[in-house]
Structure formats: structure tokens, C-alpha cells
Amino acid sequence: MKRRYAIGVDYGTESGRALLVDISTGEEVATHVTRYPHGVIDEKLPGTGAKLGHDWALQHPDDYLEVLRRSVPAVVKEAGIDPEQVVGVGIDFTACTMMPLDEAGTPLCMREEWRDNPHSWVKLWKHHAAQDEATRINELALERGxxxxxxxxxxxxSEWMLAKAWQILNEAPEVYERADTFMEAADWVVMQMTGRLVRNSCTAGYKAVWHKRDGFPSADFLGALDPKLASLAETKLRGPIEALGSKAGELSESMARLMGLRAGTAVAVGNIDAHAMVPAVGVVTPGKLVMAMGTSTCHLLLSDREVHAEGICGVVEDGIVPGYYGYEAGQSAVGDIFAWYVEEAAPAYVKELAAEEGVSVHEWLERRAAAAKPGESGLLALDWWNGNRSVLMDADLSGVVVGMTLQTKPEEIYRALLEATAFGTRAIIEAFERGGVAVDELYACGGLPQRNRLLMQIYADATGREIRIADSTQTAALGAAMFGAVAAGAEAGGFDSVVEAAERMARVREETFKPIPENSAVYDRLYKEYRELHDYFGRGGNDVMKRLKAIKRGQS
Ligand SMILES: Nc1ncnc2c1ncn2[C@@H]1O[C@H](COP(=O)(O)OP(=O)(O)O)[C@@H](O)[C@H]1O
Ligand SMILES: O=C(CO)[C@H](O)[C@H](O)COP(=O)(O)O
Incomplete structure (x- = not known):
């Protein structure tokens, strides 16, 4: 029998990548990355050059199609296979990455008359300019119970659908009026491939507050925010919501030509990038916390019970693996904090030495930082360079490094930043446990675990837990490919469930990172200090971060 393949397309923050996988072994046969031509649009609008506000982050929808045009044919060509052998395609996406569409499903920013209006563009997950709306949504929801x-x-x-849609209504009512629908980019790309408007239960559940039995927040609640929002759920968020693993439809003739695949190939409903990684590391049962570590980190956990606890970004029934409650928590910047240090704050001499030694600045700093012991630098940092989205859920919080002196070295600051993100993860684990959801094992995947060994050792030491690492460097794309194979179903050469797909296709490395007891002892002490700073700056002990942001925005 001919070998059968599935293609997963992973839409990250800066680029999209396609992965062609043999579905009976999980072998990753070919991969191709397309950087988004417009990247993250956070300073000025393409074309007009109009300046964007603080905390804005937009994208261009055609960049997503560019990934299908370039990367999908590239993996088929590299693998030298017959497109007939591809049984299914799945995609995963950053989320909530949303856009306003017209009746034909065209993003408003792709229409001449709307492209000058920044609100007509895709709002990327890390667009944080809707914090005022998020704060008011939370106040009213609490008041009304x-x-x-x-x-x-x-x-x-503020990253999610309601806050972003309301920001559009508040700041560009004409765009809100004109929008026929608001869609997650994940669903829009699936709609381009299949011609069907199908929303996926994962982004709807985690990012648009949709519940399997209760649906979206009521018209009464939405109308109390603003009467114009009352019909949001049944109008601009309308459309069938289908469970992960469902087939959204089949590849249309025109998209099949564009992607170099067979028309009629099964296309899975979209998924969130981090959530797709869970079955891809073989996690299909409770108690195993999966850390999807990249630009940001998402923490994902399955459980057979629903509990409500501080620190959980969302609990959605069937939201990750059917049959379980899926929990999400997360840190809105992790790799992005290290990138900030390397690009904006590391001194020129570090960059020169790294270049001389032929290593990246990250590697140079990691090597130096690894030579020190925990606590030796006297530094402690908070990991809020892009706000806090678990435990405190506040985009207006910002970064801190305490303990700097004239002797402080760049590699010490870099290490303090790595440690800060590990402490942020420990705070999330503790919140899960306080809430009654067990965390027995840790799994790490995403771009960071295989790039930075010191980071993984620090996480093991700071959490006191052994960490298993994904074997794939493309875990999200692998997970998306699995869902593509499930969308095809066993009859068409795929699988009938994601559990079956995981048995065949998932892999973790043999080597694990184990906590070193003497390091853990120091980190216990540092973590105590971290908690003090966390509560002081994050729970109203001192709102200086918010006041500074208000001054920056020119507010009184
Ligand atoms: N050696 C390294 N150590 C720590 N962080 C790194 C290293 N190399 C790259 N990074 C960070 O990894 C992040 C990208 O992670 P990746 O998983 O590839 O992307 P994404 O999250 O967008 O899918 C960037 O923020 C970058 O700063
Ligand atoms: O919110 C998220 C998932 O719920 C992700 O953090 C977001 O999609 C960005 O992912 P990445 O760090 O891989 O670019």
C-alpha cells in the first residue's frame, strides 16, 4: 500500500510553516517556513504609513494565504510524493487573532475603501490596546455574577474576541457597522480552503467565551456593555461551531490548484497553536501539564473535572482532547522577553563577541549564564514585559529587575529573565493545584526547549519537577497534521480519533530534565521573594506600573 501523509500548517506570530507527516509512523518528511511578508504590523499601517497607537499589533490576511501558496507546494515537492497520498490538512493558529469581514468573507482591510482604517485589519493575539474594554467587561460580569x-x-x-470587537465599536463604529462577521484567522483560512464558514470549538471556547451548552454570553449582558453589542453573538459571531477533529470541508478546486494538492482533500476545523501541541507530545490523559514555549508560553492541562480557580485563562469542555475538560493558562511573553534583551538591551560588546565566536547572542549569553549558580547574581525579575495573563490577567503590568549594581553583567540579567519566566510558570502550577487540578508531570514543546538547555534546567529546578521534551521542533504543525488525519477518518486512510492519531504519530525525547536539589533549594527562596514582588506590584500594593502607563498615554 502507498504511504499516506497529512499536512499540518502552523501559523505562528512571525511566520507560517507547513509540515508533511507520514501518518502511520509520525515521521516528519518535509517542512517549509514562509515568513509573513508584512510581519507584525505594530508601528505604522502598510500603504498609508499611518502611525498605530501603543500596544497595537496587526497582521495582513494575505500573508496567511502566502504560506499556503509557498509552503504547501514546497513540502509536497521536497517529499517527492503524489498529492493523492495526502489524506488530510489541518491548521493551527495564534489566537485570538481576529478580523472583520464583509458578506463575501473578504477582510475589510483588503478592500480599498477600508484599508486606511487600522480597525479594518487583523488584530493579532498580542494586540493589547483593548485593556479598557476588558476591564469594563470584567467589572460588569462580576457585578452581574x-x-x-x-x-x-x-x-x-484584552487579547480576546469580546474586548477586541468592542474596541472596534468604540473607536471605529463605521467598521463595526460594516463588518458582516468577526472571525478568527484560523477559521478564515479554513473558509478560504473549503468555502465553508465553520468556527472551531477551541478558539470559540477559549477566546470568544462560547460554552458547549450555554453558547456565547447573553444578549442581555452584551447589551448592558453597549446596546449596539446586544446582537453580536447571533450576527457577527454567527455560524456553526464544530468540535476539534471534525472535518470542516474539502479542499476546493481553486485552492487545491494553488496549494498543489488534490481537490476534495479533507480539511480539519482550525485549532489554536498551543492546544494542537498537546496530542502531538502524546498527552491525551489528565495530570500532564504541557508548556508550549515560544514567543509566549501557553500551559495546557486535561482533567476529568471542571473547577474554577484563579490563574486559569479558560476551561473548555472538549477544548483540547474530546472527553476532557481542557485548561489553559499562560504567560504573554517568554521568548519575546529574551528577544527584547538580545535586541534592545544587550551591549554591543556582547554582540561582537558572539559574532566572533560564531554563535547567536542567545547562545553566548546562555553559555555565560550557565557558568553561574542560582542566586549568585543577586538579581530577581518579574516576567511581565507583555503584561500578565494568568493569575493577575492584566495587560497594564510591566517588567522589573531588582538588585542591579555596578558589577551586574549582561549574562546575569539574561539569566534573571529566564528565571523570572520559570517563576511565572511555578505560580501558574501552584494556582492549578490550589484550584484542585493535579499537575503530576511537565512536558515542554515549542521553539524554546530545544534551543536553550539552561532554560529547561532552570524550569526543572524552579518547579521541582522532571520535564519531558517534545521530539519534534514543529510540535504545533505535527498536532495540526494529526487533526488533518482525523478529519479524513479511517475510511479515507486517516484516523477516527485524535487518541489513535497520537498513538501513531506523537513522540517525546528519551532525555528529560530533572531538578537538581541544591538549585531547587535556592530557587525556593528566590521564588518566595518573587511572590512578594508579584503581589506588591500586581495586587495593588503599588500601582506604579499602571500610573506610568497612564502618564505615557497622556492620561491624567
Ligand atoms: N537560544 C534561545 N534562547 C532563548 N530564546 C530563544 C533562543 N532562540 C530564540 N529564542 C526565542 O524564541 C522565540 C521564538 O519561538 P518560536 O517557538 O520559534 O516562535 P513562535 O512562538 O512565534 O511560534 C523568540 O521570542 C526568540 O527570542
Ligand atoms: O494565546 C495563545 C494561545 O492561546 C498563544 O500564546 C498565541 O496564540 C501566540 O502563540 P506563540 O507564542 O506560539 O506565537
Whole structure:
């Protein structure tokens, strides 16, 4: 019998990548990355050059199609296979990455008359300019005792659909009026491939506050925010919501030509990047916390019970693996904090030495930082360079490094930043456990674990837990490919469930990172200090971060 393959397309923050996988072994046969031509649009609008506000982050929808045009044919060509052998395609995406569409499904920013309006563009997950709306949503939901609020740890994020849609209404009512629908980019790309408007239960559940039985927040609640929002759920968020693993449809003739595949190939409903990684590391049962570590980190956990606890970004039934409650928590910047240091703060001499030694600045700093012991630098940092989205859920919080002196070295600051993110993860694990959701094992995947060994050792030491690492460097794309194979179903050469797909296709490395007891002892002490700083700056002990942001925005 001919070998059978599935293609997963992973849409990250800066680029999209396609992965062609043999579905009976999980072998990753070919991969291709396309950087988004417009990247992250956070300073000025393409074309007009109009300046964007603080905390804005947009994208260009055609960049997503560019990934299908370039990367999909490239993996088929590299593998030298017949497109007939590809049984299914799945995609995963950053989320909530949303856009307004017209009746034909065209993003408003792709229409001449709307492209000058920044609100017509795709709002990327890390667009944080809707914090005012998020704060008001949370205040009203708390006041009214809305049942959905506890499922999201007591606070909805400014990154999510309601806050972003409301920001459009507040700042560009004409765009809000003109939008026929608001869609997640994941669903829009699936709609381009299949011609069907199908929303996926994962982004709907985690990012648009949709519940399997209760649906979206009520018209009464939405209308109390603003009467114009009352019909949001049944109008601009309308459309069938289908469970992960479902087939959204089949590849249309025109898209099949563009992607170099067979028309009629099964296409899975979209998924969130981090959530797709869970079955891809073989996690299909409770108690195993999967850390999807890249630009940001998402923490994902399955459980057979629903509890409501601080620190949980969302709990969604069937939201990750059917049959379980899926929990999400997360840190809105991790790799992005290290990138900030390397690009904006590391001194020129570090960059020169790294270049002389032929290593990246990250590697140079990691090597130096690894030579020190925990606590030796006298530094402690908070990991809020892009706000806090678990436990405190507040995009207006910012970064801190305490303990700097004239002797402080760049590699010490770099290490303190790595440690800060590990402490942020420990705070999340403790919040899960306080809430009654067990965390027995840790799994790490995403771009960071295989790039930075010191980081993984620090995580093991700071959490006191052994960490298993994904074997794939493309875990999200592998997970998306699995869902593509499930969308095809066993009859068409795929699988009938994601559990079956995981048995065949998932892999973790033999080597694990184990905590070193003497390091853990020091980190226990540093973590105690971290908690003090965390509560002081994050729970109202000193709101200096918010006041500084207000001054920066020119508010009184
Ligand atoms: N050696 C390294 N150590 C720590 N961070 C790194 C290293 N190399 C790259 N990074 C960070 O990894 C992040 C990208 O992670 P990746 O998983 O590839 O992307 P994404 O999250 O967008 O899918 C960037 O923020 C970058 O700063
Ligand atoms: O919110 C998220 C998932 O719920 C992700 O953090 C977001 O999609 C960005 O992912 P990445 O760090 O891989 O670019």
C-alpha cells in the first residue's frame, strides 16, 4: 500500500510553516517556513504609513494565504510524493487573532475603501490596546455574577474576541457597522480552503467565551456593555461551531490548484497553536501539564473535572482532547522577553563577541549564564514585559529587575529573565493545584526547549519537577497534521480519533530534565521573594506600573 501523509500548517506570530507527516509512523518528511511578508504590523499601517497607537499589533490576511501558496507546494515537492497520498490538512493558529469581514468573507482591510482604517485589519493575539474594554467587561460580569466569568479565572483578557470587537465599536463604529462577521484567522483560512464558514470549538471556547451548552454570553449582558453589542453573538459571531477533529470541508478546486494538492482533500476545523501541541507530545490523559514555549508560553492541562480557580485563562469542555475538560493558562511573553534583551538591551560588546565566536547572542549569553549558580547574581525579575495573563490577567503590568549594581553583567540579567519566566510558570502550577487540578508531570514543546538547555534546567529546578521534551521542533504543525488525519477518518486512510492519531504519530525525547536539589533549594527562596514582588506590584500594593502607563498615554 502507498504511504499516506497529512499536512499540518502552523501559523505562528512571525511566520507560517507547513509540515508533511507520514501518518502511520509520525515521521516528519518535509517542512517549509514562509515568513509573513508584512510581519507584525505594530508601528505604522502598510500603504498609508499611518502611525498605530501603543500596544497595537496587526497582521495582513494575505500573508496567511502566502504560506499556503509557498509552503504547501514546497513540502509536497521536497517529499517527492503524489498529492493523492495526502489524506488530510489541518491548521493551527495564534489566537485570538481576529478580523472583520464583509458578506463575501473578504477582510475589510483588503478592500480599498477600508484599508486606511487600522480597525479594518487583523488584530493579532498580542494586540493589547483593548485593556479598557476588558476591564469594563470584567467589572460588569462580576457585578452581574455572570456564570461564564469563573470559567476564565475571574477575568477575560484584552487579547480576546469580546474586548477586541468592542474596541472596534468604540473607536471605529463605521467598521463595526460594516463588518458582516468577526472571525478568527484560523477559521478564515479554513473558509478560504473549503468555502465553508465553520468556527472551531477551541478558539470559540477559549477566546470568544462560547460554552458547549450555554453558547456565547447573553444578549442581555452584551447589551448592558453597549446596546449596539446586544446582537453580536447571533450576527457577527454567527455560524456553526464544530468540535476539534471534525472535518470542516474539502479542499476546493481553486485552492487545491494553488496549494498543489488534490481537490476534495479533507480539511480539519482550525485549532489554536498551543492546544494542537498537546496530542502531538502524546498527552491525551489528565495530570500532564504541557508548556508550549515560544514567543509566549501557553500551559495546557486535561482533567476529568471542571473547577474554577484563579490563574486559569479558560476551561473548555472538549477544548483540547474530546472527553476532557481542557485548561489553559499562560504567560504573554517568554521568548519575546529574551528577544527584547538580545535586541534592545544587550551591549554591543556582547554582540561582537558572539559574532566572533560564531554563535547567536542567545547562545553566548546562555553559555555565560550557565557558568553561574542560582542566586549568585543577586538579581530577581518579574516576567511581565507583555503584561500578565494568568493569575493577575492584566495587560497594564510591566517588567522589573531588582538588585542591579555596578558589577551586574549582561549574562546575569539574561539569566534573571529566564528565571523570572520559570517563576511565572511555578505560580501558574501552584494556582492549578490550589484550584484542585493535579499537575503530576511537565512536558515542554515549542521553539524554546530545544534551543536553550539552561532554560529547561532552570524550569526543572524552579518547579521541582522532571520535564519531558517534545521530539519534534514543529510540535504545533505535527498536532495540526494529526487533526488533518482525523478529519479524513479511517475510511479515507486517516484516523477516527485524535487518541489513535497520537498513538501513531506523537513522540517525546528519551532525555528529560530533572531538578537538581541544591538549585531547587535556592530557587525556593528566590521564588518566595518573587511572590512578594508579584503581589506588591500586581495586587495593588503599588500601582506604579499602571500610573506610568497612564502618564505615557497622556492620561491624567
Ligand atoms: N537560544 C534561545 N534562547 C532563548 N530564546 C530563544 C533562543 N532562540 C530564540 N529564542 C526565542 O524564541 C522565540 C521564538 O519561538 P518560536 O517557538 O520559534 O516562535 P513562535 O512562538 O512565534 O511560534 C523568540 O521570542 C526568540 O527570542
Ligand atoms: O494565546 C495563545 C494561545 O492561546 C498563544 O500564546 C498565541 O496564540 C501566540 O502563540 P506563540 O507564542 O506560539 O506565537
Amino acid at each position: 455572570e456564570a461564564f466569568l469563573p470559567r476564565y479565572g475571574g477575568k477575560l483578557s
